[in-house]
Amino acid sequence: MITLCNGKQYLLYNGYTYNTIGTISKSGHNRYRCIGQSKSKRCNSYLNVDSEFHVHYESEARHNHMPPSFKQINGIYVKVPN
Numbered sequence: 785m786i787t788l789c790n791g792k793q794y795l796l797y798n799g800y801t802y803n804t805i806g807t808i809s810k811s812g813h814n815r816y817r818c819i820g821q822s823k824s825k826r827c828n829s830y831l832n833v834d835s836e837f838h839v840h841y842e843s844e845a846r847h848n849h850m851p852p853s854f855k856q857i858n859g860i861y862v863k864v865p866n
Contacts, residue, residue: 785837786854786861794819795831797839799851802831813840820849 786796794801795816802816813834818827827848832841854861 787859789860789862795833795837796854797831800829800847801852805830808832811840818847820847820852822848 785793786801787793794803796802797816801819803819804814805817806815807813808815811832813832816831816833818829820827825848828843828845829847830843830845831839833839853864855864856862
């Protein structure tokens, strides 16, 4: 998990940022959706993650955007233009 300068927390995985969208009742894992988007469409990539942030499933949907760039300052992440 990373914390941005605005206080929001996201899961950072393979360079992409994800936001939690709910819990999968059968497994108890959390589902995270990529927060990125292209100019016209949001990204459909998602992950299923356990409570220790181990990824158990990664969707086959490909990201439709480049990963964001961050700079870390005193443990806080700041998004920088690509």
